[in-house]
């Protein structure tokens with residue numbers, strides 16, 4: 543069964559509070575851009591494409607309530623600095639306003655296009671997945687992280703529906719546990735065989751030949767293909783290289799930031815150390831010990847076997863191939 547992270551209701555947004563999953567399906571009713579900005583910042587909604595969609599609805603709500611559009615733009619854009627879809631989507635909304643377009647329609651189109659892109663990536667990506675593949679994935683890149691279906695998890699979903707008999711290793715993804723809480727929840731609903739592992743188990747499984755393919759999403763991709771994604775992705779890419787395992791990034795064209803030459807130019811979000819020193823409600827570290835909570839890392843293009851987009855597959859990952867793929871219609 544396919545799940546949905548949010549529903550636009552014309553004058554408000556219903557948002558599934560992802561902090562409560564998998565224990566409780568609690569829906570938040572968000573009526574203005576401030577509430578939407580808060581929901582993005584505090585991770586009630588997360589995943590770059592979903593953030594982009596929800597921010598577009600926040601822009602609609604703010605502007606329709608007579609707020610200054612530039613101020614609305616700033617409040618929404620100061621929430622998650624790495625997720626490029628956020629800026630892509632807000633820039634598109636600002637442009638629609640300048641052109642006098644219907645803002646609700648524009649936001650609905652952003653959502654619809656993201657869903658269609660995911661279905662296309664699922665279709666193209668599933669052709670790369672052999673029968674019986676043991677797939678490893680990180681974070682949550684499913685319906686919850688997008689307008690529906692998912693990016694990397696969308697490829698998993700499409701492969702399963704094609705009868706490929708896949709199994710999935712789910713990295714739990716410290717500290718927010720997007721893997722064990724959200725990806726496992728989606729896989730269960732879809733009836734896809736899976737097992738949750740600690741992030742540290744991945745290397746051991748690779749050394750035993752238990753991983754055939756790694757599929758991850760992206761928060762922002764620079765012009766040369768360097769990719770920012772959930773912390774731990776870079777480590778997986780190095781392990782994949784050492785073990786000769788194909789490492790695929792699955793992301794729509796709206797995640798590419800061609801204004802940045804390479805990965806080191808991508809702003810990487812740091813979050814509160816409190817989030818790292820807690821697991822749910824339990825304190826798991828001395829309160830006086832300082833911690834470093836960086837939410838993303840950068841995987842160099844040379845570690846990525848291919849990037850699967852809705853426009854085609856980028857392989858090998860080079861600046862020229864990124865340009866060629868994204869400029870195709």
Ligand code: MRU
Pocket residue numbers: 588589590591680681682683684687688692693694720758759760761771772837
């Ligand atoms: O901090 P999060 O949960 O927003 O991070 C999400 C990821 O890293 C995803 O891999 C990425 O946004 C792509 S989701 C389709």
